[in-house]
Amino acid sequence: MKVHSRKTDVVIIGGGASGLAAAITLRMRTKLDVLVIEKLDEPARKIRATGSGRCNITNTAAADYLKIVSFFTLIGLVTKSYENGLVYPYSESAADVADILIARTKQLGAELACGEEVVSVSKEQGADTDRSFAVVSKYKDADGEHEVSTEAKYVILACGGKAGPMFGTTGDGYRIARSLGHSIVTPVPVLTGIECAEWDKDRRPCAVSLAGTRSRGVVSLYKKGQHGGDTVEDADRTDKIFEEEGEIQFTKYGLSGICIFNMTRHMRFDSAGGESLSDFVITADLFPGRDIEKVLRVRRDRAFPHERTSEVLRGVLKENVAEYVLGSVYAPGKESLDKEIRSIPDREMTAIGDAVHSMTFHPVRLRGWKDAQATAGGVSLREIDEETSGSKLVDGLYITGELADKDYQCGGFNLSNAWISGLRAAEAIADHHTK
Numbered sequence: 001m002k003v004h005s006r007k008t009d010v011v012i013i014g015g016g017a018s019g020l021a022a023a024i025t026l027r028m029r030t031k032l033d034v035l036v037i038e039k040l041d042e043p044a045r046k047i048r049a050t051g052s053g054r055c056n057i058t059n060t061a062a063a064d065y066l067k068i069v070s071f072f073t074l075i076g077l078v079t080k081s082y083e084n085g086l087v088y089p090y091s092e093s094a095a096d097v098a099d100i101l102i103a104r105t106k107q108l109g110a111e112l113a114c115g116e117e118v119v120s121v122s123k124e125q126g127a128d129t130d131r132s133f134a135v136v137s138k139y140k141d142a143d144g145e146h147e148v149s150t151e152a153k154y155v156i157l158a159c160g161g162k163a164g165p166m167f168g169t170t171g172d173g174y175r176i177a178r179s180l181g182h183s184i185v186t187p188v189p190v191l192t193g194i195e196c197a198e199w200d201k202d203r204r205p206c207a208v209s210l211a212g213t214r215s216r217g218v219v220s221l222y223k224k225g226q227h228g229g230d231t232v233e234d235a236d237r238t239d240k241i242f243e244e245e246g247e248i249q250f251t252k253y254g255l256s257g258i259c260i261f262n263m264t265r266h267m268r269f270d271s272a273g274g275e276s277l278s279d280f281v282i283t284a285d286l287f288p289g290r291d292i293e294k295v296l297r298v299r300r301d302r303a304f305p306h307e308r309t310s311e312v313l314r315g316v317l318k319e320n321v322a323e324y325v326l327g328s329v330y331a332p333g334k335e336s337l338d339k340e341i342r343s344i345p346d347r348e349m350t351a352i353g354d355a356v357h358s359m360t361f362h363p364v365r366l367r368g369w370k371d372a373q374a375t376a377g378g379v380s381l382r383e384i385d386e387e388t389s390g391s392k393l394v395d396g397l398y399i400t401g402e403l404a405d406k407d408y409q410c411g412g413f414n415l416s417n418a419w420i421s422g423l424r425a426a427e428a429i430a431d432h433h434t435k
């Protein structure tokens, strides 16, 4: 192993959203030497994957929306906001966002060290002098393995959380922050799909038949015991903790889609206290604001009584969803409800209505880090100054982006947090430096 050393003013650990925003702002505002250390071979890999390749940069409802749009305007990226509040680059290309951030970082004179992984950060005890941080990193090249020790005056920890480990975010920041005295709220994957018991192959009907189907509807989340219900069935009626209308994606494992992603942020439970995912139940209303029973009765009593139930439902639901609903209303072995509508009594109409308006799913597992778009948990917010992203425990240390215990719903809010916390860290360092 070859050992090297170098000196700089600011080390930014992680060339992702918050790290590059900080590097650019620092170089625009100061003459400080800035070194971005990125462990992957190129920076901004996750940014390229955001927004399904379109990069939902921010949202008009985000607290610092105007500041974020000004930042991108300043660096030369044209953005466009849509009626639903979502803001994208005008080209709708996430690659354009990544490319312009990398180009400006280099053009403004920040140094980028890629393929180099930071393994530790320490600060000289009681050190008040310049360059009191020692940042140790490792890389490999044709000459073998190298270890570099970098002395710096300021360190920005911008290495993200654990969501999307293929983009370099494997939770290194937690270890580094902990070694510097910070406490970590246990990280959990959020904005991810939900595996449900209804997809069990032995179950009849088995919801795997729905894989690949998308339906609009209102999804609701209930937790047993929230307001007194002791069983999931009680919870079903009493303890709603989340509701959102949107596109529900039925997959080969369970439920996905933005409304389901947002739901996962509310599926927190205390396993030490005996809670588990099976304390939750999800319902989907696939005909929100309307009354499917009324539709069925009108067909039965006034027109087309010879039509089969599945044919009537098909005007409202996709074919396989209608089949699943009818299969779930009747226990196996009993007569199918897919029969002429004139032979369906009111009681069975109500059962079909309940199944369409309250299709029920029982979560067994959240999809893991690979599928998650964000991390809940991270460096405790009690230990970070919101205005500057500065550590309240270690002078000269800044903690930005998803590494901190913050997570938001889909719609550009997670990137907003990354940009703004990076900008704040850079501004705080610039202000401190020019004092």
Ligand SMILES: Cc1cc2nc3c(=O)[nH]c(=O)nc-3n(C[C@H](O)[C@H](O)[C@H](O)COP(=O)(O)OP(=O)(O)OC[C@H]3O[C@@H](n4cnc5c(N)ncnc54)[C@H](O)[C@@H]3O)c2cc1C
Binding pocket: 013, 014, 015, 016, 017, 018, 019, 037, 038, 039, 040, 043, 044, 045, 046, 047, 049, 050, 051, 052, 055, 056, 057, 058, 116, 117, 118, 119, 158, 159, 160, 161, 163, 164, 167, 168, 169, 170, 172, 173, 372, 373, 374, 400, 401, 402, 403, 411, 412, 413, 414, 415, 416, 418
């Ligand atoms: C598939 C996907 C799509 C998404 N789409 C959106 C969207 O459209 N809108 C939105 O608002 N949010 C979206 N997000 C979330 C958003 O991308 C993140 O919240 C945001 O990128 C977090 O920024 P960050 O600066 O904290 O970290 P990141 O952007 O994750 O960057 C961290 C960087 O640190 C590097 N690193 C880690 N450890 C080390 C180490 N030890 N040494 C050196 N470097 C290290 C990593 O390689 C990485 O490049 C999406 C996430 C995913 C996974």
